[in-house]
Each structure stands twice: as C-alpha cells, then as structure tokens.
Amino acid sequence: MRDAFAKEMTNLASKMNNLVLLSGDIGNRMFDEFKKTAPNQFVNCGIAEANMMSMASGLALSGMRPVVYTITPFTTTRCLEQIKVGAAYHEAPVVIIGTGSGLSYSELGPTHHSLEDMAILRSIPGLRVLAPADKNELIAQLREAVKFNGPTYIRIGKKGEPNLHTNLNNLGICQGNLLREGDQYLLLGVGPILSEAIEASKILEEQGISLGVASLGGIKPIDDNFLKSMLKKKFKAWISLEEHGIIGGLGTALLEWMSEISLDKRIRIKRIGVPDKFIHELGNQIYTRKKLGLDSTGIINTIKSL
Amino acid sequence: MTIKSQVNFSNLDQIARKLRKRLVKTSSSAKIPHLGSCLSCLDLLVYLYWEELSINPKDPANPDRDRFLLSKGHGAPVLFQVLAERGYYSINRLEDFGKPGSVFHEHPPKPGYIPGVEAATGSLGHGLPMALGMALAARILDKSYRCYAILGDGECNEGSIWEAAMLASGIKLSDLTVIIDFNKWQATGRSREIMTLDPLASKWESFGWHVQEINGHDFYQIKHALNNARDEKNKPSAIVANTIKGKGVSFMEDNNNWHYKTPNEQELNSAIKELEVSQ
C-alpha cells in the first residue's frame, strides 16, 4: 500500500501543481520518483509532527493541497490538537495519511501501534475517516480526497497487502462494497485485515456456513444506502472487523447506526477488534492477529459462537 | 553508592567490543533494525552503566537509584545488551530477542517487563521530558538521585525536547544530564540538512544549559564531561557527543543504510572478523 501511495502521489503531483507532500523523516527511498517529478512539492519536515500538521493547514488555507505522511501514531494522536484546530476547525483541505496502521508494526510495540486513531479522529467534526482495504481502494479515495474541500484521514497498511476488491468501478469515499457473497452472516470490515475475513468465509463455506464479506472503506461518513440494502437481506447477525481497538471504531459506528433503526428491523452486531489493553508480548502482525482472535481462525470461532 | 576515582578504561573497551559483537549478531539473527543507531551510542551507555550511574542491578527498583532513559528508544537493542551484561538479568533472556511473545523487541517496554528499563520510549521526544519529571520528583522528595537521558540528534527536531530544555533550565534542574548522540544522521538524511540543527551546542547553551562537546567514543572524554556535569549545581547539563553512526564496523560507519538494514550472513562474518581484531 505504501508503494501504491507513493506512485499515485507522483501521478497526482504531475497534474496538480498545488499538491504538496509532507513527510516526517520516514519513507527513505519511497519518494525518490515523486522528488524527481515534483522537487518543489516535497518537504521532509523532520521529526516534528506537530509543526508539520499545523504547517499543512497553513498551506491548505493558502490554496495548496497538502498530504501529510508518517507512521500512524505520529500523524494522528501525536498532533491531535493540530488536526482538530488547524485542519478540522478551519475546514482546511489537509489529507492525513497514517502509514503502518493498526498492528502493521506490531513488533515495534505500543508506541507504534495505532488502535485508537479512528475512534479519536471520528469524533472531530468534519473530519472524514477512511481505511481502504487494498491499494485500489486507497488510490480511488486519495484521488477524491485531494480534490475535496475539507480534511480527510486515510489509514493504510504497509506493504504486500493482497488486492481484495473485484468491482473496481465502485471504489471511493463512503462506498460499501461486497467482496464475497453470503446469506447467513454478514461481516462488515475496514482495512487490509479483510483478507482474514475472506479466508474465513472460504473455510466456513466448506463447513456449510455462509458468510458475506463487505468493505465499508472507512467509518466516517458511513455508507447509509449500502447498510440499508444489507439490512433488507435479513442476515442472522452482522459482524464488524477492524484492526483497531474495540472501543470507538467501526464496531461502535455500526452500533450507533443500528440504534437509529426501528427495533423490529434491528440486527445483532458482534464486534471483533483489539481488546481494551496495551500489547507488550510482541510478535509480527500475523502472530498478534492470531493471538487476539483477529485472524481467520478467530473470526470463524466468533461466528460459530453466535 | 560512591563515585569511583579510578576508571579502568581497558575494561570498558573490552565490554564495548563484546557488546558490539552481540549487537551485530542479534541484529542479523533476529532481523532487528537500527544497528547503526545502536553502535553509535554504545560507548556512552557502557561508560554510564559501568562508571557513572549509581545503581544496583540486584535492586533495580531502589528509590534512590540514578535514572537513565534512552530517549532515542529505537536504540533498545543496545540498552538490552548493556542491562544483561551489567547483571540486571541473565544474558540467556536475550535468546528470545525478536521472537513471538517476547518482551525484547525493537523498543523498550514500560517498566515491569525488563529489569532496569525506566520508561517506554520509541516515540521520539518523550524521554527527555520524562527524565525531567523524574529529576523534579527527586528535588521535591529531597532525594539525591540523578537523571540521565540520551537523545538522538534527529530527535532534537521535536518541539517537546526544546520545551523540556527551557523548563529544566528555568527551574535550575542541575541533577538532569542530557547526552546528545550527535552522529549527524537521522532516518532519511543528514540531520544538519533536514533542519537547521547547527550550531547544536550553542543552541543548548542559549536554552540555559551547561554545555560540553566531546568525542562520544572516547571514554576519557566521557568521564571528564560527566564529572563536570555532576559538579554543575545551577544548570542542567547537556553533553554534545560527536559520534559515528555504525561505529566499530568499517562498512557500517557513517553509512545510513544501517539505520534500517540488518546484516546478512556475509556482512555478519566480516563485521565479526573486524570486531575481533580491532582494539
């Protein structure tokens, strides 16, 4: 996803002379092409994320389209007030990219985990919170975000995530998409972790359990029409899946959405996410997902327990 | 806990050489990055842990112990090696380094998981302000322990470092000593090119600190500077330690690829060979 981001940024910069990429001393050779294509539109802002974020709003208020890039905790919680006041309150068109989100950098420890970013940023007025499942969804969202008159946060993975979307014409901001058909249960997820759900769905199918899998592409705004159409399908239950803490993210957003639906039409929502605790016993992303029940086996077990 | 007057420099050299080898080996076998960053500040940690700090590895929670924080937390591998060699825990525990379920990974965890680790660092710009808090606690509680933090030069990009710097001198916190591992690199380039870091020593001076500039690989100079810092009773002390990223292995020295890269088998063998002959 990182490389797709860098490539698409280079593409966009060649067409938009007001696009500017700010990076916080990371992504060593990743932006070489970008720097060649648009040398004046890249600034390494050093290890100073608070300044980088406020500076982005200044650029945005002066007609530029800044895209701020660093590791998720440092581009979100590290500079939260700069996001709230500078970008969101000013409705400044700042695009915030959190790279290596969720447990992508699992083995780097809690300082590098981002399991609260969506919950916190979702509560800020006017800030859109996106979590593309694969690089195609990321590219579609990025293209829209740099044209949008307001701030957008996009949390992405690292590298090597599989392509999950099949309907490439329907990608973008606030677009729900079915990745796999199914009629007993419906899993609604965001981010690359959806690959685990697809795997789970395939295994469950062999066991006679039918699990549909959908990507919501983000948690704010949420695709109301898509959810309403899913509601009509009368699944036994919905399951939410996110590589994020269990509090405040996608699962919570869906519960809030469902609470507005009349009682007779409501469907049970079971949330899958990271428990409300810091993780100290570390391993890579695969290990940690497994340990926390976020991998395909964990998803299968949750569904069987419903 | 008294200060030793005689420093056995050749003993320090031997320890440093042994730990350099272990660092290179672990980085290679467990695929732990930031090897250059570790080799750069190793000599500083060796001096601190064997000569300067008033500590007892068998009693790591003693309330009167000196506090050391590796503010550049990505140097965790060097801290883990030093703590093991100094007797906080058995070297065997490091066999788990980087393994699933281990607490020994790329950054120091919060206290309670690894004896001797005082704070979880890894997000840059937190360690110095925390050390400041610990030093202030000593003053309020009328304790005599001292606090030390090693910062990266790139880490000095962070505003929080300069916020702490202003407050520490403002409240005359002379029991706080900062060592800047001035290896002239950060993650993606030369630290003096990304931001205006120079003149680093006079920056700290203008922020009200007692400042010394030394060669951070010379134990004699390290000793001298730390002694002076202890004698300073009015200001916090900053020691700008000129270091070489990747110090000790010719092909890693001042080559920032070793910020992320881990040695393959051939690189490991050449590094070990060099470290075996060099003195």
Ligand SMILES: Cc1ncc(C[n+]2csc(CCOP(=O)(O)OP(=O)(O)O)c2C)c(N)n1
């Ligand atoms: C707040 C924050 N931003 C970014 C990073 C990513 N990062 C890890 S190490 C590093 C470079 C550090 O450079 P320096 O302090 O000079 O240490 P060196 O490795 O050169 O010794 C960066 C940017 C981080 N860990 N924390």
